[in-house]
Amino acid sequence: MNPIANEEKMVKQGAKDKYPSRVKDKPAVLKRKDAVLYSEWSEQSPLSREQSDFYEKNGFLVLDSFFSEKDLSEWRSELKKLNDVYREEEAEHVILEPESREVRSVFAVHDNNERLKQLAAHPRLVAIANYLLGSDTYIHQSRINFKPGFTGKEFYWHSDFETWHVEDGMPSMRAFSCSISLTDNFQHNGPLMVIPGSHTKFISCVGRTPDNHFKQSLRRQEYGVPDPDSLEMLSKEGGIHTITGKAGSIVLFDCNTMHGSNSNISPDPRSNVFLVYNSKENKLQEPYSGQKPRPRYIASRE
Amino acid sequence: MNPIANEEKMVKQGAKDKYPSRVKDKPAVLKRKDAVLYSEWSEQSPLSREQSDFYEKNGFLVLDSFFSEKDLSEWRSELKKLNDVYREEEAEHVILEPESREVRSVFAVHDNNERLKQLAAHPRLVAIANYLLGSDTYIHQSRINFKPGFTGKEFYWHSDFETWHVEDGMPSMRAFSCSISLTDNFQHNGPLMVIPGSHTKFISCVGRTPDNHFKQSLRRQEYGVPDPDSLEMLSKEGGIHTITGKAGSIVLFDCNTMHGSNSNISPDPRSNVFLVYNSKENKLQEPYSGQKPRPRYIASRE
Numbered sequence: 001m002n003p004i005a006n007e008e009k010m011v012k013q014g015a016k017d018k019y020p021s022r023v024k025d026k027p028a029v030l031k032r033k034d035a036v037l038y039s040e041w042s043e044q045s046p047l048s049r050e051q052s053d054f055y056e057k058n059g060f061l062v063l064d065s066f067f068s069e070k071d072l073s074e075w076r077s078e079l080k081k082l083n084d085v086y087r088e089e090e091a092e093h094v095i096l097e098p099e100s101r102e103v104r105s106v107f108a109v110h111d112n113n114e115r116l117k118q119l120a121a122h123p124r125l126v127a128i129a130n131y132l133l134g135s136d137t138y139i140h141q142s143r144i145n146f147k148p149g150f151t152g153k154e155f156y157w158h159s160d161f162e163t164w165h166v167e168d169g170m171p172s173m174r175a176f177s178c179s180i181s182l183t184d185n186f187q188h189n190g191p192l193m194v195i196p197g198s199h200t201k202f203i204s205c206v207g208r209t210p211d212n213h214f215k216q217s218l219r220r221q222e223y224g225v226p227d228p229d230s231l232e233m234l235s236k237e238g239g240i241h242t243i244t245g246k247a248g249s250i251v252l253f254d255c256n257t258m259h260g261s262n263s264n265i266s267p268d269p270r271s272n273v274f275l276v277y278n279s280k281e282n283k284l285q286e287p288y289s290g291q292k293p294r295p296r297y298i299a300s301r302e
Numbered sequence: 303m304n305p306i307a308n309e310e311k312m313v314k315q316g317a318k319d320k321y322p323s324r325v326k327d328k329p330a331v332l333k334r335k336d337a338v339l340y341s342e343w344s345e346q347s348p349l350s351r352e353q354s355d356f357y358e359k360n361g362f363l364v365l366d367s368f369f370s371e372k373d374l375s376e377w378r379s380e381l382k383k384l385n386d387v388y389r390e391e392e393a394e395h396v397i398l399e400p401e402s403r404e405v406r407s408v409f410a411v412h413d414n415n416e417r418l419k420q421l422a423a424h425p426r427l428v429a430i431a432n433y434l435l436g437s438d439t440y441i442h443q444s445r446i447n448f449k450p451g452f453t454g455k456e457f458y459w460h461s462d463f464e465t466w467h468v469e470d471g472m473p474s475m476r477a478f479s480c481s482i483s484l485t486d487n488f489q490h491n492g493p494l495m496v497i498p499g500s501h502t503k504f505i506s507c508v509g510r511t512p513d514n515h516f517k518q519s520l521r522r523q524e525y526g527v528p529d530p531d532s533l534e535m536l537s538k539e540g541g542i543h544t545i546t547g548k549a550g551s552i553v554l555f556d557c558n559t560m561h562g563s564n565s566n567i568s569p570d571p572r573s574n575v576f577l578v579y580n581s582k583e584n585k586l587q588e589p590y591s592g593q594k595p596r597p598r599y600i601a602s603r604e
Contacts, residue, residue, distance in 0.1 A: 150530055154565045187489045187544040190564060228452055232569040240568055242489040262492060263456045263565040266542055267534040 017288050019173075021166050021204045027227040028204040034173040036199060036254060038134025038279070046127040055132070059199030059257035060241075066124075067180065067248040076182055078115050079144060079271055082106050093297040102148050108297035110142040110275065120275050125178060128252065129277035133174055140164070140175055140278035140300055146271050152190050152264030157231055159198075160276070161255040162205060162224045168299035169285040173199075175255040175278040182271040185244045190264035192251060192272075195231075197238035198258035203230045209289045226258065234258055319590050321475075323468050323506045329529040330506040336475040338501060338556060340436025340581070348429040357434070361501030361559035362543075368426075369482065369550040378484055380417050381446060381573055384408050395599040404450050410599035412444040412577065422577050427480060430554065431579035435476055442466070442477055442580035442602055448573050454492050454566030459533055461500075462578070463557040464507060464526045470601035471587040475501075477557040477580040484573040487546045492566035494553060494574075497533075499540035500560035505532045511591045528560065536560055 018033050037056040041049050047061070055061040086094040086103050093107040110120040119125075120139050129137040141164075147153075160177060164170040185191040203226040210223075243251055253259060255276075264270060284301050287293055293301065320335050339358040343351050349363070357363040388396040388405050395409040412422040421427075422441050431439040443466075449455075462479060466472040487493040505528040512525075545553055555561060557578075566572060586603050589595055595603070 150533070154567050156567055186542070187546075188495050188542045188564070193490050193568070228569065231452070235569050240488070240490045240570075244489075260567050262490070262567055265456050265458055265562050265564055266495070267530065267537050268542075 018171075019161070019165050019202050019204070020288070021162050021202075022207055022209055022224060022289065024204065025206060027206055027230055029230055029233070030202040030204055032173060032200045032202060032256065035134075036173075037132060038174065039131050046124060046131050055252060055254075058196040058238075060194050060196070060243075060251060060253035062243060062245060062249060062251050064245055064249045066250040069248065072182060072248055074115060075119070075273065076271075078113065079146075079182060082109075082113070082144065083146060092295070097148075097151070097153060102151065103146050104153075105143050105145050107141070107143045109144055109273065110139045111297070116142065116273065119180070119273065125275070129176070129178075132176055132252070133277065133279040133282075136280045137277040138280055138300065138302055139275060140170070141274070141276040141298060143274050144271065145274060147190055147261070147264050147269060149189070149267040149269045150265060152270065154190065154263045155261045157226055157258055157260040158224060159203065159226070159256045159258055162203070162226075164255065164299065166209060166224060166289045167287050167291070167294055169287040169293065170255075170278065170282065171285055172282050173254070173256050174282040175276060177253050177255065178275045178277065179251045179253070180273040180275070181245065181247050181249050181251075182273065183269060184247050185249075185270060186266070186268060187242065187244055188266045189268040189270050190261045191270070192243045192259060192261055194241050194243065194253060195234045195238045195258040196241055198234045199254040199256040201234065202256060203227070203234075203258070209291065211291055231258070320473075321463070321467050321504050321506070322590070323464050323504075324509055324511055324525060324591065326506065327508060329508055329532055331532055331535070332504040332506055334475060334502050334504060334558065337436075338475075339434060340476065341433050348426060348433050357554060357556075360498040360540075362496050362498070362545075362553060362555035364545060364547060364551060364553050366547055366551045368552040371550065374484060374550055376417060377421070377575065378573075380415065381448075381484060384411075384415070384446065385448060394597070399450075399453070399455060404453065405448050406455075407445045407447050409443070409445045411446055411575065412441050413599070418444065418446075418575065421482070421575065427577070431478070431480075434478055434554070435579065435581040435584075438582045439579040440582060440602065440604055441577060442472070443576070443578040443600060445576050446573065447576060449492055449563070449566050449571060451491070451569040451571045452567060454572065456492065456565045457563045459497075459528055459560055459562040460526060461505065461528070461558045461560055464505070464528075466557065466601065468511065468526060468591045469589050469593070469596055471589040471595065472557075472580065472584065472601075473587055474584050475556070475558050476584040477578060479555050479557065480577045480579065481553045481555070482575040482577070483547065483549050483551050483553075484575065485571060486549050487551075487572060488568070488570060489544065489546055490566075490568045491570040491572050492563045493572070494545045494561060494563055496543050496545065496555060497536045497540045497560040498543050500536045501556040501558040503536065504558060505529070505536075505560070511593065513593055533560070
């Protein structure tokens, strides 16, 4: 179904699209219409008041030394196994680098891997998720990203929510990512960059989404790409924050925080586990693009 | 002439190649056979003793606020002119980005542009050059590099000397680059990265150089590329230093210091003027590749 027909259908159903994107010829900057923090802070909250306020204001939060060296070494050996397996053997939920065919991402690790399933259910992470989203939560998406040394490619700026909304039918901004660093993040190995405060605005992108483009888009982004003027405006307002730190640190960032990373020519690889927690009150609908939903290893519909 | 025939010819002439590269099937790490600093430090030297020692040990030196905002604004408007002209009009000494066809480098700026000619002859720069190289000097190469915002591509690791030696016939390590920052260098906009101490070793690279490949190589490097193991060894020994700082700072780095930069997806462009000073006692010979010399806008033979 084309996006306009779909918009008409949704309007008929009373399901108005709060965050239209990829439907107009010009980009637009819309206000966020959802809360960022869905709970009142109290002494029992799993984050300090300062941490909580920082997250709400900036759209991200770094927690250093969240995991121990012992945890990390277990996951690293798991990762090595995954990397070795999937370099040899194609699998639907494994994305390779466009040029080198090195493993770039493995999806649905919380489903397919016992150790990473335990990680996603980690009591302190779940407590933070339930606190931030003010409800019970579930894993919307999980993946491991490998950014190899020497040839790690960039990830261009994007809001995850833009894609999850348009392509997966996530109705509201009530989800966040937890990125767990399995390797040290230096200035020089293409660390995560975020634009503080960008989560308060929704950048409506131009261009229609072709059918079944997701396989390609996970390697190289072509749709749902924010325009340069909007990015410049956001970065002028909030600056660009480069997240460096030791392995074992975690970064929590709102589903609409603009983020990306540069390439990595250094010998130091970067590996991260990404867990996306979504509120059980924000379950996926029909994709707002009017297209058929992406596979479950990318967007869980439980 | 093929490289082996050329090697024989050079041996006959008594011109032994101190730094063979692109002649063997395996990479090799050779010791530097030349001085780094060619003068004795004294109170009259144009660098302090600490600066001088730092340069000799690490192979680079940053001098903050070397140029004033007034100098910078003049050069910036000159740059804007150059960028506007060459985006429209192809020229031999102008290199475009491989994909976007944005201007990536303009060569021979000290020859073709009055303002940049004055810059190259700046008395304090010339005094530093004569001090570091222990003789009179001349400009071996000059260029402006533009790294646009959003789409700036990486420059992979390389030693300039490896190329200047093999492709231009520079006999000894008695040259250095001065990079003048016309824009602020942040962590996030693909700043220069150097490996401290790497100038004391020569990485002999594998692979022969095809004829006339230089046009392509200035856009994307394929020959004279150091191998991953050597890079890992160098970076384990010296680390990787990311050079950030304000516009107006300059970086001096030895011709054999391993350097490179990551991509730049941020909105902040990076522009630098590079001036390469060579000792008048280190004038170019026949290229050690046995091939014909590259054009003068890349390697001056005065």
